[in-house]
Amino acid sequence: MKSTQKPHVVVIGAGLGGLSAAISLATEGFSVDLLEKNDKVGGKLNVLEKEGFSFDLGPSILTMPHIFRALFSRAGKEMADYVNIQTVEPHWRNFFPDGSTLDLSADPSVMAQELAKLGDNSAEEFAQFLAYSKRLCDVTEAGYFAHGLDSFWELLSHYGPLKSLQEFDVFRSMDQGVRRFIKNPKLVDVLNYFIKYVGSSPYDAPALMNLLPYIQFGYGLWYIQGGMYSMAQGLQKLALELGVTIRVNTEVTAIEHAAGRASGVRLQDGQLLAADIVVSNMEVLPAYQKLMASQAQEIRRIAKFAPSCSGLVLHLGVDRIYSQLAHHNFFYSDQPREHFKAIFHDHQLSEDPTIYLVAPCKSDPGQAPAGCEIIKILPHIPHIDPNKPLTAEDYHAMRERVLLKLERMGLTDLRQHIVCEESWTPVDIQAKYYSNQGSIYGVVADRFKNLGFKNAQRSKVLKNLYFVGGSVNPGGGMPMVTLSGQLVRDKILADLGMVGK
Numbered sequence: 162m163k164s165t166q167k168p169h170v171v172v173i174g175a176g177l178g179g180l181s182a183a184i185s186l187a188t189e190g191f192s193v194d195l196l197e198k199n200d201k202v203g204g205k206l207n208v209l210e211k212e213g214f215s216f217d218l219g220p221s222i223l224t225m226p227h228i229f230r231a232l233f234s235r236a237g238k239e240m241a242d243y244v245n246i247q248t249v250e251p252h253w254r255n256f257f258p259d260g261s262t263l264d265l266s267a268d269p270s271v272m273a274q275e276l277a278k279l280g281d282n283s284a285e286e287f288a289q290f291l292a293y294s295k296r297l298c299d300v301t302e303a304g305y306f307a308h309g310l311d312s313f314w315e316l317l318s319h320y321g322p323l324k325s326l327q328e329f330d331v332f333r334s335m336d337q338g339v340r341r342f343i344k345n346p347k348l349v350d351v352l353n354y355f356i357k358y359v360g361s362s363p364y365d366a367p368a369l370m371n372l373l374p375y376i377q378f379g380y381g382l383w384y385i386q387g388g389m390y391s392m393a394q395g396l397q398k399l400a401l402e403l404g405v406t407i408r409v410n411t412e413v414t415a416i417e418h419a420a421g422r423a424s425g426v427r428l429q430d431g432q433l434l435a436a437d438i439v440v441s442n443m444e445v446l447p448a449y450q451k452l453m454a455s456q457a458q459e460i461r462r463i464a465k466f467a468p469s470c471s472g473l474v475l476h477l478g479v480d481r482i483y484s485q486l487a488h489h490n491f492f493y494s495d496q497p498r499e500h501f502k503a504i505f506h507d508h509q510l511s512e513d514p515t516i517y518l519v520a521p522c523k524s525d526p527g528q529a530p531a532g533c534e535i536i537k538i539l540p541h542i543p544h545i546d547p548n549k550p551l552t553a554e555d556y557h558a559m560r561e562r563v564l565l566k567l568e569r570m571g572l573t574d575l576r577q578h579i580v581c582e583e584s585w586t587p588v589d590i591q592a593k594y595y596s597n598q599g600s601i602y603g604v605v606a607d608r609f610k611n612l613g614f615k616n617a618q619r620s621k622v623l624k625n626l627y628f629v630g631g632s633v634n635p636g637g638g639m640p641m642v643t644l645s646g647q648l649v650r651d652k653i654l655a656d657l658g659m660v661g662k
Contacts, residue, residue, distance in 0.1 A: 163407070166626025167189065167190050167191045167192070167657075167659075168191065168437030168438055168642030169191070169192045169193075169435070169436055169437050170183075170186050170190075170191050170192065170193045170194070170436065170437065170438045170439070170440060170653075170656075171192070171193075171194045171196065171263035171415075171425065171426050171434055171438075171439050171440070172193060172195045172196065172440045172441075172442060173195070173196055173413045173426060173440070173441045173442060173443055173448070173452075174196070174197060174198075174204065174389075174441065174442030174443050174653075175195050175196070175197035175202035175397075175407065175409070175438065175442070175518065175568045176203065176204020176205060176206070176381060176442045176630060176632070176643050177203070177204060177206055177331065177392075177393070177593075177630075177639060177642045177646070178204075178442045178629035178631070178640065178642040178643065178646050179195060179204070179398070179440070179442030179629060179630070179646070180195070180202060180203075180393070180396045180397065180400060180643075180646065180647075181232060181396070181629065181642070181643045181644075181645070181647060182440045182646035182647075182649050182650065183195040183400050183405045183407075183440075183646075184232050184236065184315075184396060184399055184400050184405070184519045184646070185232065185235070185646050185647050185649070185650035186440075186650055187400065187403035187404055187405050187651065188232075188235050188236045188403060188469060188650075189650060189654065189659075191591065192404070193400075193404075193405045193406070194405075194406045194434065194436075195400065195405050195406065195407045195408070195410060196408050196412075196413055196426070196428075196434075197407070197408065197409045197410075197412045198410070198411065198412035198413070198595075199394075199409065199410070199593070200409055200410055202393050202396070202397045202407065202435065203397075203408060203632075204219070204442065204517070205218075205219035205220065205590075205594055205596075205601070206219045206220055206389060206390060206392060206393045206639070207219050207316075207390065208388060208389075208390035209476070209583055211478070211581055211583060212478060212493055212581040213246070213478075213530040213536055213581075214476075214478040214528065214529050214530070214533070215388055215527075215528045215529075216476040216478075216535065216537070216583055217389040217390060217537070218474070218476065218500070218585070219260045219389070220389055220639050221389060221489070221519045222249075222283070222358075222382060222383075222489065222535065222639075223246060223382070223383040223385055223389070223392070223639060223640075224358075224376055224377055224380055224381070224383065224638075224639070224640055225376060225380045225383060225385065225640035226240075226246055226284050226381070226383055227380070228403065228640045228643050228644050228647075229244070229392070229453060229640070229643055231432065231647065232396070232399065232643070232646075232647070233399060234369050236402075236403060238398060238399060238402075240365070240395070241292045241348065243395035243396075243398055243399060244385060244391055244392055244395035245255060245385070245386040245387075245391075246383045246384065246385050247383065247384055247386055247524065248267070248381055248382065248383055248384075249265060249382050249383060249384050249488050249489065249524060250265075250266060250268070251264040251265055251266045251267075251271070251487050252265040252266060252267060252377060252382045252489065253265050253382075253487060253488070253489035253490060254376075254486065254487035254490045254491070254510065255347075255350075255351050255490075255491050255493065256487070256491065256492045256493065256570055256571070256637070257347055257350075258493065258494075258495040258570075259514070260570075261272075261278070261347070263275050263276075263279070263347060263348075263351065264352070264487065265277060265377075267378065267381060267382070267522070272287075273380075276348075279345045279347060279348060281342075281345055282343045282344070283342065283343070283348050284516055285496060286330065286342050286343050286345075286348075287342075287343070287348065288345060288376070288640070289342045290339065290341075290343055290352065291340035291372075291374065291375060291378060292375075293338070293341070293342060293371065294371050294372055294374045294375035295379065296328070296367055296376075297328075297329070297330065297368075297371055297372035297375070298372040298375040298379065300320075300324075300328045300329070301329075301372055301531060304316070304319045304320055305633055305634075307636060309618065309634065309635075309636050309648035309649075309651060309652060310634070311584050311614075311618060311633075312614060312617065313612050313614060313618070314479065316329075321615070327368070328556050329368075329369050329572060330368035330369065330371070331367065331368070331369075331608075331612075332368075333367075333368040334363065334364055334365065334366060334367065334368060334608065335353065335356060335363040335364075335367065335368055335370040335371055336349075336353055336363040336364050336367040337368060337370075337504060338371045339352045339353055339363070339371065342416045343403060347406075347493075349409075350493050350497055350515075352371075352374060353497065354491060354493075354515060355373040355374050356372070356373070356606075357373075357379070357517060357541070357603050358373050358602075358636060358637070358638045359373075359469065359605075359606050359636055359638060360469030360470045360471075360472075360600070360601055360602030360603075360605065361469060361470070361505075361602075361605045361606040361607065362501040362505045363501070364498065364501055364502075365501075365505060365605075365606075365607045365608065365609065365610075366606040366607065366608065366609040366613060367606065367612065367613040369544055369613055370606055370613070374428070376640075382489075384488065384521070384525065386494070386525065387525070388521070388525065388528060393620070393638075394595075394654060395535065396501060398593065400639050404453030409427060411429075412428065412429040412430060413426045413427065413429075413443075414427050414428065414429050414452070415427040415452050415453070416439055416441075416448075416450075416452045416453050416623075416626065417433060417536070418453070418626075420599075421437060421588070421622075421623060421624055422623055422624055422625050423438070423439040423623045423626045424436070424624050425439075426452075430538050437624045437625065438538045438626075438653060439527055439623075439625065439626050439627070439628060440626075441626065441627070441628050441629070442628075442629050442630045443595055443630075444595070444596055444600070444603060444630060444631070445466070445616040445632045445633060445637040446460065446463055446464070446466070446484065446597050446632070447595045447596070447597050448628070449495065451595065451620075453622070453644045456622055459622050461623065463616055465610055465611055466604045466610075466611055466615060466616050466632065467604065467605050467607065467610055467611075468544045468597040468598045468599075468600035468601070468603070468604065468605060469544070469600045469601060469602035469603055469604060469605045469606075469631075469637060470504050470505065470541045470542065470543060470544060470600070470601065470605070471541075471542055471543065471544045471545070471586075471587035471590060471598075471599040471600055471601055472539045472540065472541055472542055472585075472587075472590075472601050473538075473540055473542050473559050473563070473584070473585075473586060474537070474539050474584065474585040474590075475536075475537070475539075475560060475563070475564075475582065475583075475584050476535070476537050476582065476583040476584070476585075477514055477535070477536040477537070477538065477575075477579050477581070477582050478529060478533060478534075478535060478536075478579070478580050478581030478582070479533060479534060479535075479575070479578040479579055479580065480532065480533050480578050481532070481533070481534075481578045482522075482532070482533075482534050483520065483536070483572055486518070486520040486522070486523065486536075486572075487523060488519065488520060488521060488523040488524050489517075489519055489520075489521065490517070490518040491515060491516070491517055491518070492515065492516040492518060492566065492567060492570050493515050494511070494513045494514060494515045495513055496513055497515065499512075499513070500509070500513060500514055500515055503543075504541055504542060504543050505543075505605070508543040508546040508548075508549045509549070509554060510542055510543070510551065510556075510558075510559045511540070511542070514540035514542075514559075514562075514563065514566075515540065515541075515543070515568070516538060516539070516540045516563055516566065516567065517538070517539045517540070517541075518536060518537065518538050518539075518567070519535075519536075519539075520534055520535065520537075520539040521535055521537070522534040522535055525616055526611075533580070536572075536575070538563060538564075538567070540559070540563055542559065542587070544587055544597070544598040544599050544600050545587045545591060545598040545599045546598070551587075553586075556586045560584065564576050564642075574591035577606035578586070585591075586599075586643070587599025597632065600631075602631055602636075602637035602638065603630060603631025603632040603636060603642075604616065604631065604632050604633075604636070604637070605638040606636070609660050614634060615631075615632060615633050615636050616628060616632050616633045616637070617632045617634065618632070618633045618634065618645065618648065618649050618652055619652060619656075624656075627652065627653065628649075629642065629645040629646050629649050630642050630645060632649075635642040635648075
């Protein structure tokens, strides 16, 4: 379709992918309506004010800030006028079952001192691994990210078969890629757990996921001043300035279509909102199930794009300070392979989970009352499995197991110091965000199920329906879902025969 008049776009869902798509298209002159079923924009980037504590309910880490800056700069704005970010040091602190710790730091001299604790050749091995990680990152950014490649066949076409096989280390898992360079089991666990960014298993994910450490070390690890939700507020302000119409508390119940094209969306109140193009920030499988239930064949086709893991998310306000914590912390399982097997193969709650713990008051004391701090706890757990349902009692037992483990590993009397609590299970996550089976990170990265790829951004059913967010390429996490909104702009411009990629 070629036209001098740019069409009207309806974006379903105001998560970071939807916000990015709306901003990217509005910057190009499109008329955009952005619809959100919840009471605020941001999707999983959410916030809760409770009893003097400010809990960031979603993502806790910002990486690749240049992807966010691109939204502002293309609109002729400076991100610093909307969002202030600051580096986090150390990146995170690792706590091991034997009582030892290891910090990851952006400072090479500090990192060398930390690696020296391991008492072997870990510093040299880490340098070799990081060079490998950088190579993976460079080749991925040059094609997969920059051109929005949507399948393994597009990858082969862009890079060529030989380069694809060599450069992407396609025959190894993430864990096997780490072990090519790293011998120390503690450092193996640390590097394997970068998989947290995409909610998968290092034993199943492709070795390409080893680009994640370089993304963090190369682009830095950041915190958003005033809380992570400030990014959603900054993007909302930019979208409104660009003329995007944002409607919250507005749920879409159907995508209307005829002759292979979307004609608009039906709202919960029965209203029909016409559209020339529809962009869905709802995950692909739930979108077809809820909004286009007639597409049974397509629903079966995309079932291979299985959901990532979920999480038991505990937001705790405590009436003391735990000085041993950094901003970001990991408490490792003594049996990491069994931990991942329980989540991704047995669909059971791990008996000895690795625990991600965020203490944001280390960077931003104002998020809690004086003398208090926030302890956010996130062990990964299975997504909802109808064949192996977990009960509220199961999740409560997991909560107790996690808190007891943290107390054993140094957080003395943690349960006695909780004065405020907000907890989320996969059931809550699914209900709030319509995520596929309570997934947090979209589609799982699994080299056998999907070669690590996600759904394509272009619908194979309707020519003018597109998808953004964690269930499509390039995947989950704040920068990737934001990039998906920019890539969908490029695809729409190309499909319309306008200037673009």
